[in-house]
Structures are given as C-alpha cells and as structure tokens.
Amino acid sequence: MPNIKSAIKRVKVTNAKTLKNNINKSILKSTIKKCKQAIATNDASAATILNSTFETIDKSAAKNVLHKNTAARRKSKLAKAYNAANKTK
Incomplete structure (x- = not known):
C-alpha cells in the first residue's frame, strides 16, 4: 500500500479506470x-446488429479500450463474414 498521497490517488484512479475498461x-x-x-x-436483422456492433467497436476505439487498428481488424472480419453469409443466399 502506498504511503505518498499522489501514489494513493494513482491507485484509486487506476482501479476506477480498470473497472470502466472491463465493463466496456x-x-x-x-x-x-x-x-x-x-x-x-442468417438472421434477418443481422444488418442492423452489424451496424450497432460497428458503433460499439468505434466507441471502444475512441475511449482507448481498443487500439484503432484492432478495431478496424474486428470490423473488417465481421463485415467479411456477413458478406460471405449473404453471398450464399
């Protein structure tokens, strides 16, 4: 346990940020x-779910929960899977 006032605050802030990041x-x-x-x-509402997932990924990248390249990679992977599933219809 830290003794210095600033170190005590850093522990509190770090714990709060960790909790927020874990929730996100x-x-x-x-x-x-x-x-x-x-x-x-092949759900009919897959397109709307995909869009809301993209929004969530973008928000996580904006909050620095995800790196921007990781966010782009995940979005690309989901879009590719969606397009492949719709191509077979």
Missing part, C-alpha cells in the same frame, strides 16, 4: 458474440 470490454465482447450468432444463423 465486456459490452464489446457480448455485442460481437451476438453479431457472430446473427450472421451464423
């Missing part, structure tokens, strides 16, 4: 999972 990561993972499920089952 959890939301992100669950939306990606829902999107993959919708794509796999």
Whole structure:
C-alpha cells in the first residue's frame, strides 16, 4: 500500500479506470458474440446488429479500450463474414 498521497490517488484512479475498461470490454465482447450468432444463423436483422456492433467497436476505439487498428481488424472480419453469409443466399 502506498504511503505518498499522489501514489494513493494513482491507485484509486487506476482501479476506477480498470473497472470502466472491463465493463466496456465486456459490452464489446457480448455485442460481437451476438453479431457472430446473427450472421451464423442468417438472421434477418443481422444488418442492423452489424451496424450497432460497428458503433460499439468505434466507441471502444475512441475511449482507448481498443487500439484503432484492432478495431478496424474486428470490423473488417465481421463485415467479411456477413458478406460471405449473404453471398450464399
């Protein structure tokens, strides 16, 4: 446990930021999972789910939860899967 006042504050701030990041990561993972499920089952609302997933990924990148390249890669992967699923229809 730190003794210096600024170090004590840093611990508090770090814990708060870690909690926020974990919540954002959890939301992100669950939306990606829902999107993959919708794509796999050829759900009619897959396009809207895909768009909302893109929004969530972009927001996570803006909040520095994800790196911008990671966000772009995940969006690309989901779009590719969606296009492949729609091509087979």
